[in-house]
Amino acid sequence: MATKLERMAGSKHRFLLNMGPQHPSTHGVLRVVLEMDGEYAMELDPVLGYGHRMHEKMAEVRPTSGFYPNTARMDYLGAILFSHGYVGLLERMAGVEVPERAEYIRVITAELNRISSHLVGIGAYVLDLGAFTPILYAFDDREKILDILEAITGSRLTYCYFRAGGVSRDIDDTFIRRTREFIDRMRNRMPMYHDLVTDNIIFLKRTKEIGLIDRDMAIRYGLTGPVLRGSGIAYDVRKSEPYSIYDRFDFEIPTGENGDSFDRYLVRMEEIVQSLRIIEQALDALPDGPVMAKTKKIKLPAGECNYTVEAARGSLSYYLVGDGSDTPYRLKIRVPSYANLSPLPELCRGILLSDLVTAMGSLDLVIPEIDR
Amino acid sequence: MSGYFSDLITGSKSLLVGLGVTLKALVSPVVTVQYPREKIDVSPAFRGHIDLMKDETTGTHRCIVCLSCMKACPCQCITVEGEKQEGVKGKVLTLFTLDFTKCSLCGLCVESCKPHAIDFSDEYELAGFSREEFFYDLLKRVKERA
Amino acid sequence: MDTMQMTLYDVLRMVIAFLLVITIVFINALVMGYLERKVAAKIQRRWGPMEVGLQGWLQMVLDGVKIIAKQLIVPRDADRVVFRVAPLLSFTPVVLPFLVLPFAKNLVGRDINLGLIFIIAVSSINVLSIFVAGWASNNKYSLFGAVRSVSQNIAYEIPILLSLLSVVLITHTYSMQGIVAAQGTVWFCLVQPVACLIYLVSATAETNRAPFDLPEAESELTAGYHTEYSGFGFSLFMIAEYANMFIVCAVATVLFFGGWHGPFSGEYLGVLWFLLKVFLLMLTMIWVRWTYPRVRFDQLMNLAWKYLIPFSLVNLLLTALIVKCI
Ligand code: SF4
Ligand code: SF4
Numbered sequence: 001m002a003t004k005l006e007r008m009a010g011s012k013h014r015f016l017l018n019m020g021p022q023h024p025s026t027h028g029v030l031r032v033v034l035e036m037d038g039e040y041a042m043e044l045d046p047v048l049g050y051g052h053r054m055h056e057k058m059a060e061v062r063p064t065s066g067f068y069p070n071t072a073r074m075d076y077l078g079a080i081l082f083s084h085g086y087v088g089l090l091e092r093m094a095g096v097e098v099p100e101r102a103e104y105i106r107v108i109t110a111e112l113n114r115i116s117s118h119l120v121g122i123g124a125y126v127l128d129l130g131a132f133t134p135i136l137y138a139f140d141d142r143e144k145i146l147d148i149l150e151a152i153t154g155s156r157l158t159y160c161y162f163r164a165g166g167v168s169r170d171i172d173d174t175f176i177r178r179t180r181e182f183i184d185r186m187r188n189r190m191p192m193y194h195d196l197v198t199d200n201i202i203f204l205k206r207t208k209e210i211g212l213i214d215r216d217m218a219i220r221y222g223l224t225g226p227v228l229r230g231s232g233i234a235y236d237v238r239k240s241e242p243y244s245i246y247d248r249f250d251f252e253i254p255t256g257e258n259g260d261s262f263d264r265y266l267v268r269m270e271e272i273v274q275s276l277r278i279i280e281q282a283l284d285a286l287p288d289g290p291v292m293a294k295t296k297k298i299k300l301p302a303g304e305c306n307y308t309v310e311a312a313r314g315s316l317s318y319y320l321v322g323d324g325s326d327t328p329y330r331l332k333i334r335v336p337s338y339a340n341l342s343p344l345p346e347l348c349r350g351i352l353l354s355d356l357v358t359a360m361g362s363l364d365l366v367i368p369e370i371d372r
Numbered sequence: 373m374s375g376y377f378s379d380l381i382t383g384s385k386s387l388l389v390g391l392g393v394t395l396k397a398l399v400s401p402v403v404t405v406q407y408p409r410e411k412i413d414v415s416p417a418f419r420g421h422i423d424l425m426k427d428e429t430t431g432t433h434r435c436i437v438c439l440s441c442m443k444a445c446p447c448q449c450i451t452v453e454g455e456k457q458e459g460v461k462g463k464v465l466t467l468f469t470l471d472f473t474k475c476s477l478c479g480l481c482v483e484s485c486k487p488h489a490i491d492f493s494d495e496y497e498l499a500g501f502s503r504e505e506f507f508y509d510l511l512k513r514v515k516e517r518a
Numbered sequence: 519m520d521t522m523q524m525t526l527y528d529v530l531r532m533v534i535a536f537l538l539v540i541t542i543v544f545i546n547a548l549v550m551g552y553l554e555r556k557v558a559a560k561i562q563r564r565w566g567p568m569e570v571g572l573q574g575w576l577q578m579v580l581d582g583v584k585i586i587a588k589q590l591i592v593p594r595d596a597d598r599v600v601f602r603v604a605p606l607l608s609f610t611p612v613v614l615p616f617l618v619l620p621f622a623k624n625l626v627g628r629d630i631n632l633g634l635i636f637i638i639a640v641s642s643i644n645v646l647s648i649f650v651a652g653w654a655s656n657n658k659y660s661l662f663g664a665v666r667s668v669s670q671n672i673a674y675e676i677p678i679l680l681s682l683l684s685v686v687l688i689t690h691t692y693s694m695q696g697i698v699a700a701q702g703t704v705w706f707c708l709v710q711p712v713a714c715l716i717y718l719v720s721a722t723a724e725t726n727r728a729p730f731d732l733p734e735a736e737s738e739l740t741a742g743y744h745t746e747y748s749g750f751g752f753s754l755f756m757i758a759e760y761a762n763m764f765i766v767c768a769v770a771t772v773l774f775f776g777g778w779h780g781p782f783s784g785e786y787l788g789v790l791w792f793l794l795k796v797f798l799l800m801l802t803m804i805w806v807r808w809t810y811p812r813v814r815f816d817q818l819m820n821l822a823w824k825y826l827i828p829f830s831l832v833n834l835l836l837t838a839l840i841v842k843c844i
Binding site for chain 3: 129130196203205
């Protein structure tokens with residue numbers, strides 16, 4: 001009996017290549033089935049769901065506070081940003097005022113988290129291109145962030161730090177000193193990354209003009225985050241509909257010109273610099289006061305509510321339908337990586353296998369976030 | 373054709389610069405530690421598994437069996453039981469177990485505990501051969517420490 | 519080689535040389551494996567192997583023991599015989615060139631008058647073993663690696679030969695000893711800098727080392743042609759890779775860096791100079807590997823056909839003209 005592969009191969013001289021879920025460059029558990037013509041990928045089919053843990057369903061069976069730890073386990077690289085969206089939603093819905101200091105702390109930790117996420121994203125991306133060393137330098141810097149955050153949140157990766165109404169623990173002078181040290185350190189390290197990676201001719205040749213996403217295509221697929229900004233659209237939730245206190249800070253939205261893999265990489269690098277600026281301003285303006293709102297017990301009214309934040313990979317929305325009880329009737333999470341994955345089949349039509357890895361890496365996907 | 377030689381020159385330069393970066397790293401000090409031999413101090417805020425705290429004045433735990441930690445835990449990994457005893461106000465703790473395999477280290481239990489009877493331990497070297505090794509009897513642990 | 523004059527002494531000499539070579543190949547793999555890990559670690563600001571022996575120098579030995587003890591897994595649909603033969607096949611071409619490498623003035627397996635050609639000819643068998651390995655594994659990734667390796671090797675054989683020819687034009691001999699002898703005063707890397715550079719780049723590609731490690735590009739092809747190999751089969755490929763590095767670096771040393779020439783080289787002591795130069799070159803290859811990303815396949819070909827081959831042709835032509843005029 002002819003296998004599927006043989007039937008396909010027939011006259012077209014194409015064959016199927018299964019990439020993942022355990023392939024070095026599918027980051028975690030994405031599986032893509034490729035129809036290859038020699039080294040060229042002709043069709044691509046992403047297969048999702050290997051990391052499904054039914055987070056949305058879990059939200060429906062427990063009190064709202066019970067979902068805090070879950071937020072950290074979707075995008076494990078940007079856990080604080082994901083919690084930010086969730087607590088923001090609860091506060092908007094229940095009408096809780098968050099103390100000033102707590103908002104500043106949230107912004108500082110969230111931006112630190114964004115930097116650490118981008119560092120991993122960039123490091124892993126360059127690793128996909130075959131350079132082993134930059135990821136370890138990136139991890140060296142990221143380690144500093146993890147240390148800073150560990151001292152305040154108690155964990156290194158899956159932070160459960162934000163609470164509806166504030167944060168679970170106040171920051172201290174050590175935190176401020178270390179964060180300032182980190183800002184200086186990171187600024188000094190940026191030229192090194194540019195020397196080692198950005199200017200490298202092999203890197204330029206591998207990423208320029210590869211995985212082109214133009215403005216139309218970016219909008220058509222609903223892309224967000226660095227992937228969208230790489231295509232030249234300056235959309236950032238922090239600017240377009242400022243949540244928390246982001247309207248108080250002065251920062252720019254870096255954008256790319258061509259929408260190729262290189263631009264997306266550069267946008268991430270530039271965002272690190274901008275995040276450093278935000279952190280610096282927030283540290284300068286940090287007010288005194290409580291870090292937790294007085295009303296500790298939050299009551300959710302019946303009705304629906306949406307809250308959108310800018311996570312490390314794009315805009316993240318929590319949409320909650322409440323029935324007046326303690327537990328949500330339904331919680332829908334719009335994760336950025338899912339939309340960011342969707343242009344992959346179109347992106348990869350007729351490109352080399354190596355370019356496919358480049359293009360896929362530049363989307364900076366976190367698969368557990370898609371599967372959730 | 374115009375890009376032919378400029379590519380060659382800028383390209384070679386960028387490659388040399390890259391080599392310079394790694395050469396500098398080669399002679400810079402190492403940043404990692406040899407883990408089992410050297411250890412980094414655990415930060416005081418570190419969240420290990422929870423533990424019953426020993427009260428210095430009474431020499432025992434402070435739990436009043438209010439069960440709010442059990443209710444707050446999103447993972448249902450805490451089991452607390454108490455019973456009425458003669459001559460004691462309130463309940464007396466008879467069982468406090470933690471199923472650490474399920475704990476997500478969220479800290480909600482610690483926050484919900486009014487008398488501050490539980491806190492995080494700073495143990496991080498937790499590896500075991502079986503699931504059962506992570507079913508902690510916290511009451512026994514606090515007694516052992518006493 | 520003039521077989522008529524082969525005496526018993528020569529035969530004995532060959533046998534001893536052969537045994538020595540095998541030892542060298544294995545020791546080289548151990549030393550290089552250790553150096554590679556150590557240098558990579560230091561570049562990445564880690565410690566690298568530290569546990570067994572001082573600075574972990576025994577690590578590779580123990581790894582070798584471990585890897586030999588492992589089960590040899592042959593995939594169900596693989597071509598069993600060819601699958602097993604491929605690693606052995608990769609071993610032959612790396613042993614033979616050692617026989618003509620001049621380690622010192624009087625330390626050479628056999629100095630044949632076509633030494634250079636012999637090395638080039640023998641080491642191009644290597645690509646066959648990679649192709650066979652990839653083909654026999656019956657794995658699509660392996661096949662990709664194998665096919666890449668073949669076209670890569672064919673493309674890079676040309677600039678290698680052309681750049682070596684420029685040297686031969688000056689020395690008028692293919693004998694390795696002869697070439698070394700011609701560099702008593704000045705090394706050919708100064709006389710022929712372009713050829714030297716072209717050779718070094720092409721040699722890196724020829725040995726499938728990063729940034730030209732396309733046949734085993736692990737972020738694309740998991741492990742390329744040796745994806746399916748485990749245990750000793752895998753380690754033979756690794757040993758062959760390091761031996762190949764040694765050979766190309768040794769050829770570079772002989773042709774461009776003065777071979778065993780150096781102060782106090784004498785009859786035999788030149789071997790120290792020779793090894794020093796070879797290892798410095800190999801360390802550079804390691805350093806390069808841990809710095810750059812991998813090139814793409816068409817870029818690799820572009821580099822060969824658009825840059826290396828034209829440049830080496832021009833260089834050859836100029837050399838020929840100059841030699842003719844002088
Ligand atoms: S830390 Fe969270 S999951 Fe763990 S026992 Fe406490 S409440 Fe439960
Ligand atoms: S919340 Fe505190 S006092 Fe109440 S049962 Fe838990 S540990 Fe005991």
